[in-house]
Amino acid sequence: MPRAIWKGAVSFGLVSVPVKLYAATESHDISFRQVHAKDGGRIRYQRVCSVDGEEVEYADIAKGYETDDGEMVVLTDDDFADLPASSSREISVEKFVPREQIDPMWLEKSYYLEPDAAAAKPYALLREALTEADRVAVVTVSLRSRMTTAVLRVRDDVIVMQTMMWPDEVRKPEFSGLDAADIDVKPQELQMARMLVETLAGDYDPDEFEDDYQEALEALVRSKLEGGEVTHVERKEATGGEVVDLLAALQKSVDAAKTARGESTSETTKAPAKKTAKQTEKKAEKKAPAKKTATKTASKTAKKTTAKKAAKKAS
Structure with a gap:
């Protein structure tokens, strides 16, 4: 399992069950980036x-x-x-209601609840109570600083929490073309519809259904990789021009902040640049004598070396 995204406790009556929250679902869709068809460069x-x-x-x-x-x-x-805003770490049980009273349309995102090591017994107690009563628990919980409603139900011996949408977030189907008074269903048609339902009746097995589009898409990408149909995108190194752009962006931010305070920006931004240029020229002038000194030292060293060589030859 991935890392827990939330830690808290389920409370019902005087019972408190410390739990961890895990996302129960994940998307396997292949994500794409928008690129330049010519060279594969990312679109920014x-x-x-x-x-x-x-x-x-x-x-x-x-x-x-x-x-x-x-x-x-x-x-x-x-x-x-x-x-x-709420930062509560409590999943508070408000009511235990019949499952059929919760419309699947209201359910939003699913999470697994894992008990802490010391809370296995009260966790099992809540799980068995929900199963025996054939009910779900309507709870309130704070996620991302917002209070929301959710339901607790049992799936494969694990308590699942499913957040719910607020009533005004579910649209009402106002379709004038489905007015029952204007539709005349003949008995023979209804009988044929019932026969069709009985013919296709069965139990749901998720393994019978496959995402053929996803499999075909993965196979397509894999075949292109194996066939060498890959575009090698050149990654440009950061240059001095990019630094200048960054400095310009920072300067614009400073100007905007000063404008918001009612300060002038024309003088304060240009003066330092000129001053810096003059300082650079002065530094260059100060460094110039150092080069001359270095040249003199080098010439003296060369003369000494030549004199030593001449002395050796004479001896």
């Missing part, structure tokens, strides 16, 4: 403002709610901080 996306056309840094991005008439309500971190 920039965060560009639709008003001024400039690229926006992550730090300057906020959440906005757009109304039906196109008005935008911008929400800040402070706004979200004032919203009711």
Whole structure:
């Protein structure tokens, strides 16, 4: 099993069962990237403002709610901080209800509940109680700082928690063409439909069904890999130009922050650049004598070496 995504306790009455939460499902779909068909290069996306056309840094991005008439309500971190949030680590059982009262349409995401080592007995007690009563437990739980409703049921001797959608999140099927008063079903047609149902009646076996599209797609990718149909994408090394772009982006962020405070940016951004250039020239001038000294030292050393060689020849 992967790492637990949540730790807490199931509480019903005076009984508390420490548990760990694991995602019960995973997607096996093959994910694709958008690439340039010519050379296989990844397609990158920039965060560009639709008003001024400039690229926006992550730090300057906020959440906005757009109304039906196109008005935008911008929400800040402070706004979200004032919203009711819950960090409870408790799965609180509210009711034990008949299974048929829970419409599968309301169920959203499934999780496995694993008991802590010291909580195996109360976990088994809850599991057996649910099985014997043939009911599910309606619970409230806080996930990602939001309170939601869920149900607990037993599957293969494991308690499963399935989060539920809120009632107003399930749409009502308002189809005028399905009005029973306007549909005339003949007895002979109904009898044939019943015969068809009886002919196809049986038990559900998930192994009888295969995702032929997924298998064919995996086989296609595998055959291209084995056949060498692979595009080797060149990865460019970071250059000085990219550093300049980064500095420009940082400078824009500084300018934007100063503009927001009502400060001028033209003088404060250009002056340091000129000063730095002058400082660079001065440093270059200061380093110049060092080269001359090094040249003199080298010439003296060369003269001494020549004199020694001449003395040896004379001897």
